Amino acid sequence: MRTRTRKSAVAMSAVAVVLAGCSGPEPTATPENSAVPDASSPASVAGPIPSGLEAFYTQTLEWESCDSYNTDGSELGRAVECAMVTVPLDYADPEGKTIEVAISRTKATGEKIGSVLMNPGGPGSSGLYLAGQAEGTAVADRFDRIGFDPRGIGASEPEVRCLTSDEVDEERREPDVDVSPEGIAATEAEHRDYAAQCVERTGADVLEHVGTREVVRDMDVIRAVLGDEKLTYIGYSYGTRIGTAYAEEFPSNVRAMVLDGALDPDQSPVDEAVAQGAAFQTAFDQFAADCAQTDTCPLGTDPAQAVEQFRSLVDPLIDQPAETTDPRGLSYDDAITGAQQALYSQQLWRLLRAGLNELRDGRGDTLLRLA
Missing domain, CATH: 3.40.50.12270 (Rossmann fold)
Incomplete structure (x- = not known):
């Protein structure tokens, strides 16, 4: 499942x-x-x-x-x-x-x-x-x-089933971070293949009505x-x-x-994605300010440097996932997803702080659970 x-x-x-x-x-x-x-x-x-x-x-x-x-x-x-x-x-x-x-x-x-x-x-x-x-x-x-x-x-x-579990894991391990024209073209091709797999494995008649x-x-x-x-x-x-x-x-x-958290029904998908990104950034800034008040903040004591510190922790995962008890490891996409999950609720900030501290020590268990 x-x-x-x-x-x-x-x-x-x-x-x-x-x-x-x-x-x-x-x-x-x-x-x-x-x-x-x-x-x-x-x-x-x-x-x-x-x-x-x-x-x-x-x-x-x-x-x-x-x-x-x-x-x-x-x-x-x-x-x-x-x-x-x-x-x-x-x-x-x-x-x-x-x-x-x-x-x-x-x-x-x-x-x-x-x-x-x-x-x-x-x-x-x-x-x-x-x-x-x-x-x-x-x-x-x-x-x-x-x-x-x-x-x-x-x-x-x-x-609706599009990928097998193994295919999901493979996709997790290959982050789409290349924003060159060639990288974007490759990502678009992957999305077309994904859609074709959805049709093949779920059926167009079902997808047409979900x-x-x-x-x-x-x-x-x-x-x-x-x-x-x-x-x-x-x-x-x-x-x-x-x-x-x-x-x-x-x-x-x-x-x-x-x-x-109402969506504007007249907003385009592109504008919606941009607005959501801005909201995540606002939530991250609030998390960083709160984190800076603790003695164990992995982002340091200056909230203005928090994004740079966050990037220093997660960007290495593009080339090498972090070790986890789960044999899959923590990929770059997992770390971003886990951080976003925690930004939905202040109740999860403690876990995000712990997860980033773990990542600083080379482990990814908490962020993987969040993801």
Whole structure:
């Protein structure tokens, strides 16, 4: 199974937004998930059902242990249970091929308002672990917390697969740092080969239907089979784009949304990448200033020199990965990814500081775990 990175810890801010109002009844259980679902014992569905999709909106769920759903190594916890939701591969052809979307649930501990669906972003991140977040909060008390792996991801079936594990490791060891015209041309050729492998190993029919527009349709099916008349949703990063698209597609089905780290839906991918790079730099500068106040800062005591010090630690990895307990070693790409992961949350700055200190001593275990 592919290991997936969780982009950030869930901070349940804006609880008042989510708690306001009421929602639908407790979901029922026990389905048939192969092919078009059996609606002979339908769930208690609230809200409108799009024409031709009745079997999907009225399916019931068979909740079970999450042991076979855990594809990213995260601990889901004993209170979390999982199920598969059957949806059409192509919503324009509901009688055609079907796929399954994995969802997770932790039940409300108090008087229940409804369910809150959560997504960590990516795109491409598994979201099952989110059902175990926010313990001890008002959200956990009043809502069933629902995580999900968007179609093509994690435990959802089929999974988008482009590279084998060995090919992923080979790609990690070969950083794209040559920005000459020849280097850029080589990188573009690699990307074309990657896309061709995705088509060959996953299938063009699946890849054609794993975008945002299908995910928001899946979210509406999930809302219905959970028994909620309207959707309560928390989305982070790219998860905000999913939330925005859902509100555009199903404006009358929205109860409340928290969009944290919202993306501009009109921004081009290039502008988005540049803006994200600037944000990472801002976060790094804040980390460096905090680090400089400690006695063990690997970047020194002058934040103005932090970038240069960081480069002196990671640039040698371009030619020679650092040793790790894991036999793969820490590559340059791993070190950059690990640092970026830690910059998403101040709670991870301690690990980043420790990882850079390790790297100074020739070891890469902590940064590899972050990556």
